[in-house]
Every structure is written in structure tokens, then in C-alpha cells.
Amino acid sequence: MKSVFIIFILSAACAFCSFFIKNKKPTDPVYIEASQQRTGDAEAGYIYLTEGDYLKSGIPIGLFKMGFGKSGNDLGREGINKNIPYSFNAVIAPNGEKIVSPNCLQCHAQEFNGKIVIGMGNSLSDYTSNRTSTAKLLERFLKAGPGKEKKYEAAENFIRSVEAVSPYLVTETKGVNIADRLAALLAAHRDPKSFKWSDSLLLSIPEEIIPTDVPAWWLLKKKHAMFYNGFGRGDFGRFLMASNLLTVTDTSEAAEVDSHINDVLAYIYSLQPPAYPKPINAKLADKGQLIFEQYCMDCHGTYGKDCSYPNLLIPEEVIQTDSLLYSSNYSSPQFVNWFNQSWFTSGDHPAKLVPFRGYIAPPLDGIWATAPYLHNGSVPNLETLLNSKLRPKYWDRNFDDPQYDVDAPGWKFKTETSASGKNTYNTTLKGYRNTGHTFGDQLSDDERTALIEYLKTL
Incomplete structure (x- = not known):
């Protein structure tokens, strides 16, 4: 009798699951399961991030200081990294030459309110020009200069990669990131199993460059998947x-770099968002919290002492933001296939790419400081994020003297009537659209003001 009862319960459960799966709507959010992550030493991770040789080829240090890079010691580093800008690491190349290579802070740090904030996505980068001529000039100089054999050997892998990818990395406007494009290009020049370089492309490259805004690193500790589409x-x-694919020689070198990455992840997990620097209207923020809990909490989670984050993917039919980023995984599957057959999927801690037609609803910690908004950086401040009718079609900001409005919060910008130059964000371009995420449109002006006051507290 007991076994019959158990069979009945199991049958009923299976029937319910079958009903749920059959009746799941394409507009329902999709939960992302957690995966095991490595742990490490955060302090060691910071040192490796800011001094490590995860790129083992670069510009000889003497030449870098002569004009290929400006000086600066924002991180207070010593030794060969003293007076090297924070977004570069000076290291010893395998042949003993001192070189300078770009580090992760090229994209994952930004000067903000007079400070370098590590973990803040760099929204001030400029990829609007082709850097091929600079790389070729560097190559000619090294081949003709003193000590040319060793210096060129130390720089060769770096120069080769920059020359190969630069023609494909030119964006329409300043401020957007090209990480997706760069990763695809580097994959297209490498064997997935050995990482050996090929001068000719092994994969076809689509025409479109996908613009993105770099997400804050301090959000990663809450997430079960990386990247805007959660894949x-x-x-x-x-x-x-x-990023090691820029200069890596083979997978043995990749494995050595991989042995430090658990420490880097531990450091990233230790990062916290900057606190809002001005007084907050507590009464207004409390009202805003109630609005948040009614309209935003289900997708973006809760904050404070008992915080929780739901890790949900939002289908394209619901979010309706620019589709180029997620759709590229389907229109150009060769890059997903390359990764899922590569060395990255091997060993005790493999990774994989799982495409989805939509985007993850991110945590909102430090949202006041992370403009521009949406995954492509098409919306300049929180007010325009929460009221789509106010979003400018063309807008400028000052990249020479960036001005952040902490009251808005967001970038100070000027609305234009047309695309007037590289400082202008043009939302009519493919991949640059500012549509979607219209959930704030239903709020009154007073409700939006209260909600923004609450968002400043996160």
C-alpha cells in the first residue's frame, strides 16, 4: 500500500512538472542555477591584478616611458611599476626584458570624482580610431632600434595581436566597450585546443561591432552567470x-595564469560600491523603497540586511532592449562553438557559454554611480532610464573633462539634433538603440523622484 502511495505521489509530481513545462510562457523569467566557484586570497589577487604578468608581451618599458604612455602612480605602486599608469602593468618578459602591458583596469576601473575606483566599469574609453598605424610604427622602431632582437622578441606577440585586431575595433562613438568583439577576434586567430596563433582568420567575423557598457565588478559576487545575457x-x-588570449603562447602559459585567477576572483568579490556622497532624504527614500518593492524587486532583488538576488534572465519579449548583443550568439554561433570546444572547458573548473534570447536583470548595488545605463550605455542618467519618453536620440558628454551629476544621478549631457561627432551617442545605429526597459513609464513624476532617492542608498 505504501509503495502504491509513493508511486501515486511521484506520478502526480511528474504530471505537475509536465503541466508546468508545457504551460511555461515565453515571457516568463528564467532562473540561472548557481555553479561552484573557486576561492582564493583577495590580497594576492589585488597584487596579481595590478602587478602580475598575465600578459607576457608588451612595449619595452623605456619606449613606453618615451611617449607610448603617460606617467602616473594612482595605485601607489613601487618597483618597476612606480609611475606606470594604473591601467598598465610593468613586468619581466620571458626573455628578461622589462615590458609594459595593458591590464584589466583598462576596462574595469575609472577615475570618478577625483579618485580611481577599481571595479567601476570604464565608460570613458575611446575606440573610435584604428590603432594599426601605431602598432606598425612601434614594430618598425623596435626592429631598427638598439638591442632590437630582445626588445622586439618581448613585444612581438603583443604587436602581432594589436595589428591583427585593430582594424575591426573601431566604434561609432566614444564611451562604449568592444570586449565582445575583441574576444571573438582573438578566438578567430587561435586554435581552441592549443591556443596557437594563426596569422589568417580561422573563423568568419561579422560586420557589426557590438557596443557595451562595462558592468561593475562588485556585482559579480551576487551573480550565477557572467555577462549581460547571462551566458x-x-x-x-x-x-x-x-584577456590572456591577446599575447598567450600556448595552453601551458594559460594554465600558469589560471593558477592565479582564483585570487583575482576573491579580490573582485571583496569590492564594494562607492557610497552616495551627499545627504539622502530618508523620508523620500522610504517612499521610494515601497515603490521599488512593488515594481522592481521581483527582477532586481532586495537590499539591506536581508538582501537577496533572484538571478533571473528576462526574455526579449519583456525587456525589449537592443537585441544585437544576445542575437549575435545565434547569428554568429561559431564563437560560442569555439569556446565550448576550447581549453577553457577542460580541467577541474571548466566554463561554458549558454546563449539566451534576452538579458539578465542585474543587481543594482551602486547604481547611482554606474551611468550610462542599459547594456549598451545608451541612456545617460537614472531619470531617463525610468522615463523612456525623455531619452535623447542623440546626446553628447564631455570626454576631456567628464562631469558626473550625482544629483541626477548620471552623466551631464547635451541633447543634439543629429550625430555631430565622436562624442555623440547615436541611438539610431544598430546595437546602439535606447529602447526597452520601459517599466518606469507607468510611474508619476513624484514616484520616480522617490524611487531615485531610494536607488541612491543601494
Whole structure:
């Protein structure tokens, strides 16, 4: 009798699951399962991030200081990294030459309110020009200069990669990131199993460059998947070390870099967002919290002492933001296939890519400081994020003297009537659209003001 009862319960459960699966709507959010992540030493991770040789080829240090880079010691580093800008690391190349290479802070740090904030996405980068001529000039100089054999050997892998990818990395406007494009280009020049370089492309490259806004690193500790479309699954460290493809020689070198990435992840997990610097209207923020809990909490989670984050993917039919980023995984599947057959999927902590037609609803910690908004950085401040009717079609900001309005919060900008130059964000371009995420449109002006006051507290 007991076994019959158990069979009945199991049958009923299966019937319910079958009913749920059959009746699941395409507009329902999709939960992302957690995956095991490595742990490490945060202090060691910071040192490796800011001094480590995860790129083992670069510009000889003497030449870098002569004009290929400005000086600066924002991180207070000593030794060969003293007076090297924070977004570069000076290291010893395998042949003993001192070189300078770009580090992760090129994209994952930004000067903000007079400070370098590590973990803040760099929204001030400029990829509007082709850097091929600079790389070729560097190559000619090194081949003709004193000590040319060793210096060129130390720089060769770096120069080769920059020359190969630069023609494909020119954006329409300043301020957007090209990480997706760069990763695809580097994959297209490398064997997925050995990482050996090929001078000719092994994969076809689509015409479109996908513009993105760099997400804040301090959000990663809450997430079960990486990237805006949530398709980075498994070990996060494997994705964090992907920049190594710029100069890596083979997978034995990649494995050495991989041995430090657990520490880097521990450091990233230790990061906290900057606190809002002005007084907050507590009464207004309390009202805003109630509005948040009614309209925003289900997707973006809760904050404070008992915080929770739901890790939900939002289908395209619901979010309706620019589709180029997620759709590229389907229109150009060769890059997903390359990764899922590569060294990155091997070993005790593999990673994989799982495409989805939509985007993850991110945590909102420090949202006041992370303009521009949406995954492509098409919306300049929180007011325009929450009221789509106010979003400018063309807008400028000052990249020479960036001005952040902490009251808005967001970038100070000027609305234009047309695309007037590289400082202008043109939302009519493919990949640059500012549509979607219209959930704030239903709020009154007073409700939006209260909600923004609450968002300043996160």
C-alpha cells in the first residue's frame, strides 16, 4: 500500500512538472542555477591584478616611458611599476626584458570624482580610431632600434595581436566597450585546443561591432552567470582570464595564469560600491523603497540586511532592449562553438557559454554611480532610464573633462539634433538603440523622484 502511495505521489509530481513545462510562457523569467566557484586570497589577487604578468608581451618599458604612455602612480605602486599608469602593468618578459602591458583596469576601473575606483566599469574609453598605424610604427622602431632582437622578441606577440585586431575595433562613438568583439577576434586567430596563433582568420567575423557598457565588478559576487545575457556559466575565473588570449603562447602559459585567477576572483568579490556622497532624504527614500518593492524587486532583488538576488534572465519579449548583443550568439554561433570546444572547458573548473534570447536583470548595488545605463550605455542618467519618453536620440558628454551629476544621478549631457561627432551617442545605429526597459513609464513624476532617492542608498 505504501509503495502504491509513493508511486501515486511521484506520478502526480511528474504530471505537475509536465503541466508546468508545457504551460511555461515565453515571457516568463528564467532562473540561472548557481555553479561552484573557486576561492582564493583577495590580497594576492589585488597584487596579481595590478602587478602580475598575465600578459607576457608588451612595449619595452623605456619606449613606453618615451611617449607610448603617460606617467602616473594612482595605485601607489613601487618597483618597476612606480609611475606606470594604473591601467598598465610593468613586468619581466620571458626573455628578461622589462615590458609594459595593458591590464584589466583598462576596462574595469575609472577615475570618478577625483579618485580611481577599481571595479567601476570604464565608460570613458575611446575606440573610435584604428590603432594599426601605431602598432606598425612601434614594430618598425623596435626592429631598427638598439638591442632590437630582445626588445622586439618581448613585444612581438603583443604587436602581432594589436595589428591583427585593430582594424575591426573601431566604434561609432566614444564611451562604449568592444570586449565582445575583441574576444571573438582573438578566438578567430587561435586554435581552441592549443591556443596557437594563426596569422589568417580561422573563423568568419561579422560586420557589426557590438557596443557595451562595462558592468561593475562588485556585482559579480551576487551573480550565477557572467555577462549581460547571462551566458557565461561555470567557472568565472576562466572568463576573467580571457584577456590572456591577446599575447598567450600556448595552453601551458594559460594554465600558469589560471593558477592565479582564483585570487583575482576573491579580490573582485571583496569590492564594494562607492557610497552616495551627499545627504539622502530618508523620508523620500522610504517612499521610494515601497515603490521599488512593488515594481522592481521581483527582477532586481532586495537590499539591506536581508538582501537577496533572484538571478533571473528576462526574455526579449519583456525587456525589449537592443537585441544585437544576445542575437549575435545565434547569428554568429561559431564563437560560442569555439569556446565550448576550447581549453577553457577542460580541467577541474571548466566554463561554458549558454546563449539566451534576452538579458539578465542585474543587481543594482551602486547604481547611482554606474551611468550610462542599459547594456549598451545608451541612456545617460537614472531619470531617463525610468522615463523612456525623455531619452535623447542623440546626446553628447564631455570626454576631456567628464562631469558626473550625482544629483541626477548620471552623466551631464547635451541633447543634439543629429550625430555631430565622436562624442555623440547615436541611438539610431544598430546595437546602439535606447529602447526597452520601459517599466518606469507607468510611474508619476513624484514616484520616480522617490524611487531615485531610494536607488541612491543601494
